[in-house]
Amino acid sequence: MRSVDVKEIADAVAEMARESNYFLGEDVKCAIQKRAQEEPWPVAKSVLEKIEENIGIAEEGVFPLCQDTGLACVFLEIGQDVHLTGGFVEDAVNEGVRRGYRDGYLRRSVVRDPLRRINTGDNTPAHIHYEIVPGEQVKITFAAKGFGSENMSRIKMLPPSAGAEGVMDFIVKTCEEAGANPCPPIVVGVGIGGTFDKAALMAKEALLIPFDRPNPDAFYAEMEEKLLRRINDLGIGPQGFGGETTALSVKIKTAPTHIAGLPVAVNINCHVSRHAERTL
Numbered sequence: 001m002r003s004v005d006v007k008e009i010a011d012a013v014a015e016m017a018r019e020s021n022y023f024l025g026e027d028v029k030c031a032i033q034k035r036a037q038e039e040p041w042p043v044a045k046s047v048l049e050k051i052e053e054n055i056g057i058a059e060e061g062v063f064p065l066c067q068d069t070g071l072a073c074v075f076l077e078i079g080q081d082v083h084l085t086g087g088f089v090e091d092a093v094n095e096g097v098r099r100g101y102r103d104g105y106l107r108r109s110v111v112r113d114p115l116r117r118i119n120t121g122d123n124t125p126a127h128i129h130y131e132i133v134p135g136e137q138v139k140i141t142f143a144a145k146g147f148g149s150e151n152m153s154r155i156k157m158l159p160p161s162a163g164a165e166g167v168m169d170f171i172v173k174t175c176e177e178a179g180a181n182p183c184p185p186i187v188v189g190v191g192i193g194g195t196f197d198k199a200a201l202m203a204k205e206a207l208l209i210p211f212d213r214p215n216p217d218a219f220y221a222e223m224e225e226k227l228l229r230r231i232n233d234l235g236i237g238p239q240g241f242g243g244e245t246t247a248l249s250v251k252i253k254t255a256p257t258h259i260a261g262l263p264v265a266v267n268i269n270c271h272v273s274r275h276a277e278r279t280l
C-alpha cells in the first residue's frame with residue numbers, strides 16, 4: 001500500500017488547469033499544421049493559419065488560447081493499492097481548480113445551479129470521474145471543456161437494427177447540425193454501447209485519446225477513418241468558412257450493451273482541444 005497526499009493532487013490539478021489553457025498538445029498542433037498545408041480553399045487555409053498564429057501567441061505570451069477557459073473535467077484513475085491521505089480527494093481537486101483558474105487569470109465559467117445561474121466565482125466544482133485501477137499510482141487527466149462545442153453534443157438510443165450505418169449517419173448528422181457553432185475544425189469523441197450514461201462518458205473520454213493513436217480494433221479504426229472523411233466532406237470548414245477541414249480527428253470508445261439497445265453519444269470538442277495528464 002502506497003500513500004499519496006491529496007495535496008499533490010491539488011498541486012497537479014492547479015498546474016494542469018493553467019498548462020492546458022495555454023499550450024495545446026503536439027498532436028492537435030500537428031493536425032492543424034498539416035491541414036493548413038493541404039487545405040485547397042484559400043479562405044479555409046487562411047483561417048487555419050490564423051488558428052496556428054493564435055496558438056503561437058498563447059504559447060509565447062502565456063495567454064489562454066480562448067476566452068472560454070472551460071469547465072474543469074477531471075478523470076482520476078486511482079490504483080487500488082493507494083491510500084489517499086491529507087484530506088478528501090474531491091476537496092483537493094476543487095482546491096486545484098480554484099488555484100489554477102485564479103493564478104492563471106482564467107475565466108470562471110461555472111454557475112452553481114443550472115436555472116438560477118449564480119457564478120460560483122472560482123470555476124468550481126470540477127466534474128470528477130473516478131476509476132479504480134490495479135497498481136499503486138494515481139493518474140490524473142485534466143480537460144478544460146468549452147461549451148460552444150459541448151452544447152452541440154448529442155446522444156441517441158438507437159435500435160440495434162440501425163447497425164454501423166445508422167450509427168455513422170447519426171454521428172455525421174450531429175456534426176452537420178452543429179455547423180460553425182463548435183468553432184471547427186472539431187474533434188469528435190464517440191461512445192457506442194453501454195448505457196445512456198456510459199455512452200456519454202465514453203464519448204468524453206474518447207476526446208482525450210491522442211490523434212495519432214490508432215484504434216486497437218481494426219473494425220473501429222476503419223469506422224473512424226470513414227467518419228473523418230464523411231465529416232470533412234460536409235464542407236463546413238474552419239470556423240464555418242467552407243473547405244475540406246471540418247474535423248481533425250474522430251475517436252471511438254465502445255462497451256458491451258443490452259441486446260435491445262444501441263446507445264450512441266457524440267461529444268464534440270473545438271480545435272482548442274485542451275487536456276493534460278500527470279501520474280503520481
Ligand code: SF4
Pocket residue numbers: 066067068069145146147148149181182183270271272
Ligand atoms: S468552442 Fe472552443 S474555441 Fe469556441 S469559444 Fe468555446 S472554447 Fe473557444
